[in-house]
Amino acid sequence: MKVEVVNLKKHFGATRAVDDVSFSFSSGQVVGFVGPNGAGKTTTMRILSTLDEPSDGDAMIDGVSVVEEPERARHLVGYVPDSLPTHRDMSVHEYLDFFARAYDLKGERREQVIESVEEFTNLTGIREKMLNALSKGMKQRVSLARALLHDPPVLIMDEPAAGLDPRARIELRELLRVLSSHGKAILISSHILTELAEICHAAVIIEHGKILMAGAMGDLLMSSVPRRTVLIRVLEQQEELHRELLQMPHIENARLIGSEIALEVNGTEETCCDLLVSLIQRGYRILEFKQQRANLEEIFMNVTKGVVQ
Amino acid sequence: MTVRSVLRQKGLLARIDDWMNPIVIKELRQAVQSRFVVTALLVLLSIQLLAVGIYILAWRSALIDLDAGRWVFMLLYGILLGISMLFVPLYTAIRLFAERSDTNVDLLFITTIKPRSIIAGKLFAAIILTILIFSACMPFMAFTYFLRGIDLPSIFVVLLLGFMIVITCTQAAIFVASIPVNRVLKVIFGLVVLWVFLMIFISTMGGMNELFRMGIGSRLGDWEFWEGVIGFLSLFTLLIGSFFVLSVAMITPPAANRGFPVRVFMTLAWASLGITVLIGSVINKTHTPVAVWQVVFSSTFALALFIAVSERDGPGRRVLRSVPQSKLKRAVAFFFYSGAASGLTWASVGIALTLTLAWIWSKLLPAYSNHDDLIGGLKWMGAMCLYFFCYALSGALLRRHLLSKVGSELTWIFGLILMIGGIVVPFMIGYLLFFGDEWWKEDYENWLVGNPFAWNGISSKALYLGIAVVWAVLVAALNLRWFIERVSGFRPLIAPIDQSGSSVMAQIHDANIAFEPPGRQERQDA
Numbered sequence: 001m002k003v004e005v006v007n008l009k010k011h012f013g014a015t016r017a018v019d020d021v022s023f024s025f026s027s028g029q030v031v032g033f034v035g036p037n038g039a040g041k042t043t044t045m046r047i048l049s050t051l052d053e054p055s056d057g058d059a060m061i062d063g064v065s066v067v068e069e070p071e072r073a074r075h076l077v078g079y080v081p082d083s084l085p086t087h088r089d090m091s092v093h094e095y096l097d098f099f100a101r102a103y104d105l106k107g108e109r110r111e112q113v114i115e116s117v118e119e120f121t122n123l124t125g126i127r128e129k130m131l132n133a134l135s136k137g138m139k140q141r142v143s144l145a146r147a148l149l150h151d152p153p154v155l156i157m158d159e160p161a162a163g164l165d166p167r168a169r170i171e172l173r174e175l176l177r178v179l180s181s182h183g184k185a186i187l188i189s190s191h192i193l194t195e196l197a198e199i200c201h202a203a204v205i206i207e208h209g210k211i212l213m214a215g216a217m218g219d220l221l222m223s224s225v226p227r228r229t230v231l232i233r234v235l236e237q238q239e240e241l242h243r244e245l246l247q248m249p250h251i252e253n254a255r256l257i258g259s260e261i262a263l264e265v266n267g268t269e270e271t272c273c274d275l276l277v278s279l280i281q282r283g284y285r286i287l288e289f290k291q292q293r294a295n296l297e298e299i300f301m302n303v304t305k306g307v308v309q
Numbered sequence: 310m311t312v313r314s315v316l317r318q319k320g321l322l323a324r325i326d327d328w329m330n331p332i333v334i335k336e337l338r339q340a341v342q343s344r345f346v347v348t349a350l351l352v353l354l355s356i357q358l359l360a361v362g363i364y365i366l367a368w369r370s371a372l373i374d375l376d377a378g379r380w381v382f383m384l385l386y387g388i389l390l391g392i393s394m395l396f397v398p399l400y401t402a403i404r405l406f407a408e409r410s411d412t413n414v415d416l417l418f419i420t421t422i423k424p425r426s427i428i429a430g431k432l433f434a435a436i437i438l439t440i441l442i443f444s445a446c447m448p449f450m451a452f453t454y455f456l457r458g459i460d461l462p463s464i465f466v467v468l469l470l471g472f473m474i475v476i477t478c479t480q481a482a483i484f485v486a487s488i489p490v491n492r493v494l495k496v497i498f499g500l501v502v503l504w505v506f507l508m509i510f511i512s513t514m515g516g517m518n519e520l521f522r523m524g525i526g527s528r529l530g531d532w533e534f535w536e537g538v539i540g541f542l543s544l545f546t547l548l549i550g551s552f553f554v555l556s557v558a559m560i561t562p563p564a565a566n567r568g569f570p571v572r573v574f575m576t577l578a579w580a581s582l583g584i585t586v587l588i589g590s591v592i593n594k595t596h597t598p599v600a601v602w603q604v605v606f607s608s609t610f611a612l613a614l615f616i617a618v619s620e621r622d623g624p625g626r627r628v629l630r631s632v633p634q635s636k637l638k639r640a641v642a643f644f645f646y647s648g649a650a651s652g653l654t655w656a657s658v659g660i661a662l663t664l665t666l667a668w669i670w671s672k673l674l675p676a677y678s679n680h681d682d683l684i685g686g687l688k689w690m691g692a693m694c695l696y697f698f699c700y701a702l703s704g705a706l707l708r709r710h711l712l713s714k715v716g717s718e719l720t721w722i723f724g725l726i727l728m729i730g731g732i733v734v735p736f737m738i739g740y741l742l743f744f745g746d747e748w749w750k751e752d753y754e755n756w757l758v759g760n761p762f763a764w765n766g767i768s769s770k771a772l773y774l775g776i777a778v779v780w781a782v783l784v785a786a787l788n789l790r791w792f793i794e795r796v797s798g799f800r801p802l803i804a805p806i807d808q809s810g811s812s813v814m815a816q817i818h819d820a821n822i823a824f825e826p827p828g829r830q831e832r833q834d835a
Contacts, residue, residue: 013714049419053564053625067626068802074419081416086407089342090335101331102420107323146416 332430617652
């Protein structure tokens, strides 16, 4: 199962909401879709969910074009929009039953599917509760349950963590981890970048309808750092080590912070390895040698300009 | 063994349950749990009970009157129709409007459910709600039979008519709720619809009173009575069907071929009603049915011109995907498919055919009654449609060339502004420059040029028509290049081929970003 977005464009009059966007991801991957408001995230996600038609380009889900065969593509995609279910006079179970019927699930199979989805999303205890009496976190779980009813291999989630309290966010994160381990390909947009960094295998940063940066999460975090920062913790001789490090080649700066020393190394990962070997050979008893990575928020702030169309 | 257990044993209940439209189930579940519905039903029953009680207590002497049953029935019927015409359409429309305002309808579109099932489900749920209300009031209605002055056939025929009116109003309300406009415009549309409902209510009550006065039971054997019933049923079918297909088109995503069902339905309605009025014309030896038919459909096609120019400039890829390969089928499809050029062609051909057929009919049978009315109506409609054509195409030209940043869906507004200008400006120029204080004594009729509805009032018909013809030719010529491009672009979609000969599918491999599956990534990291 592969999701392929190819040269996707969407114009609203003179506004280029999505401008030649291409990327792909596969089963079991969680891909973060990051960008400021008005960057084109929701438009791209709506196109992937067959709700909008692109001006040009295409998106393939397991080889099925969302433009040419939207009816087939709909069976492969579960869409979780940024708004939560608002039906009045309807319980959680009735809501899920309604959508199960809309997905053409019949008879006992429908009942089984609803029960298993309720169980998976931890809704069994509140299945008879009215939708308008639910908290945001519960509604978000209902929304996810609805998207899972037809067991789609791809999930498109637009700001699912918006407005959730920390507990609900952690629960959602765990659900996504499980879904990913079950082989679902997940495209998720969020403004809570620390959350994304923890669950995503890859990220796409978009602004003004164009992709600014994209790749596997590890590569992104490494590639955006001009110098490598290394944290060293030794059992003793901290001050002596600090002085010695300042004399060494490739070390741009070294700061002693409590029992730790923070270094700025001008070089590759190999340089860091050589440094570690050299320190051990010199008899330092090293407890910790950690290369610090930039976080997604820093990368986001570095690459985006906050341009809204 | 109960009926329910028999049904369960045979799995019939389960099968019926699976077969039912999900929207109907959802709407009825929500209606049952809604306090609004329960309150409205209880209020209706209380008012009816109160009305009968007050009538009997206050006018005991009237009960000796042989017409007491008719008067009580009219009172109860007024309450039932009034509340049903207000409550059922309003309840259904507000619910659809609320769903349309958020992403609930979007969520339905990514299921396997079709837009027509959504509208059909809403309508069917409203029908069940109406049946519930009518059934609850039925005992009060039947009671009036014992008060004398009314027969049972009259009660049932009038209730049936009332039921049809409520359903038609509900479908009209669903249509208004489906229109994708902002809240303010929707409230304005809603108020207009409420005013129309009030007019329908007043006319219905007047009509019912007249029917009772004539007596329905004694007229059941008359052909004239059944002719009227068929006429009303046809009208209701046409109205419900039109509002239904229009509502479906309104909630269907713009990328889909949403003009197609509307045009097919209107064409079928045009043809079937055309044949019916011709038969009616021959039976009664009068041109009146044909005159009504041509006015209804000429006006409809004229309005369709404004809708057509507001459609997408060209059909999208989703529509082109379904364009037939065969040239003949493609030519037919062009008339019915979504797209501004197709819509303009369909409406223009519709106007031309309607006027031509009615004119041929008038020439074939000059001895039939109301011949002059038909001819007069044809001239009036012909001139009106010509002006509508000019305004719609001028609006389209204006938007395309001067206001290209405005979306095509607003083209009708430009056409409408031009039309209002065309009606008001020439008259104001004449009034300001040439008229005296008593303008109504002046020969102002020629200053009505530009007014599409002024055929009967204008004195110089040649000038009025001449301006319209020259204008129509001019805008048609100016739009010709655009139109030819749209016609030649109306071809089945083929995957675009790049220079190296590979299709879009092949370009995927050149997509600039691709992520490896996590398993493979982890292995590489290791």
